[in-house]
Amino acid sequence: MSIPPPAGPQQPYGAPGPYPYGHPGYGPYGRPVSINGLAIASLVLGILCFVPAVGLVLGLIALAQIKRKGERGKGMAVAGSILSTVGLVLWTLALTTGSAADFWDGFKGAATGEGTAFALDKGNCFDSPTGNLEGEAYDIDEVPCSGPHDGEVFAVVTLPGGAYPGDEEVTRNADDKCYALQDGYAMDTWAVPDDVDVYYFIPSRQSWRLGDREITCFFGGTERDTELTGSLRSDPTTLGLDQTVFLSASNAVDTALYEEPEEYAEDDLAANKAWAKDVQVVLGAQIEAMRGHGWGPEAKQPVAELIEEMEDARAEWARAAGAKDADAYYEHYDNGYDYVDGPTTVTAREALGLDTTAPTYEDESEGGGGSDDTGGIDV
The missing domain is CATH 1.20.1440 (de novo design (two linked rop proteins))
Incomplete structure (x- = not known):
């Protein structure tokens, strides 16, 4: 987005020149002459080396405006132009050698969780720094399942590609798939505590653009700061x-x-x-x-x-x-x-040798005439 240049100092009525009071650094009544906004932008972009072509163009425009309007910032415009030129050369070199592709792959990996604590697999346990398993998660720490932990992953589901289907559709998919897969990981449902329910991480609209297609299903406590201890896994890999x-x-x-x-x-x-x-x-x-x-x-x-x-x-x-x-x-x-x-x-x-404590159920259905029905907490 272009940054409009600030207006130059106004001249008093009848003043013969741009600096009526004889000092090139001040306007009327001793007010400092404003610094050219494009010069500032050029310097910032030149230092960041993120979009060097834009920084160079802004620097050249700033120099022309400074000369015409008598503004300050020539040194910043010159520095921004030089740094942007260097950055442009480096970007050109990176594109011709493949280094830019490596950088972008690394950036996508960081954004989607690849190589970070968000790259969780089935059977992994983790802690949330806030102890909260709802809302948006920005950071988690993988920890051993043998000790206290906030969540245990029981399934990772990959959604098909294409345009982002919307928050409601992604959530519906997560509900359908995670609740259907929980018993395949924790086959001994009696061993799952009553205060444990199903949660999931889902792609956001932003992470979807970077290739994130994974729904991560996990068990967690129904109350804030409730910790699990030991693995809930009971499947053919752990059972007789x-x-x-x-x-x-x-x-x-x-x-x-x-x-x-x-x-x-x-x-x-x-x-x-x-x-x-x-x-x-x-x-x-x-x-x-x-x-x-x-x-x-x-x-x-x-x-x-x-x-x-x-x-x-x-x-x-x-x-x-x-x-x-x-x-x-x-x-x-x-x-x-x-x-x-x-x-x-x-x-x-x-x-x-299985758990012998029968689970309790809450009857949350509107129908069903006889026995108790299953309950749960919506996420």
């Missing part, structure tokens, strides 16, 4: 085969249960019956998967007892799917939920 098979089956059933329609059965019996049918099908598939697995000696009997309860629940969900009215539906609905997180599940988990 028996544990992995058990949790895969349990999480598949939980996912089906979480998809309960928002409308009560009284308002939309057909939708609730269709969902009950889906739960029955998922239960059947997971029962077969658990029966087909060779369990260790300690887990064999507890898991077999749990499978029997799952069979009873599957029959109840089948009856709910065929219910004639809402009352009959809810009777079988409640019976189908009886085994969930019950004593038999706890015994099986204990035999497998």
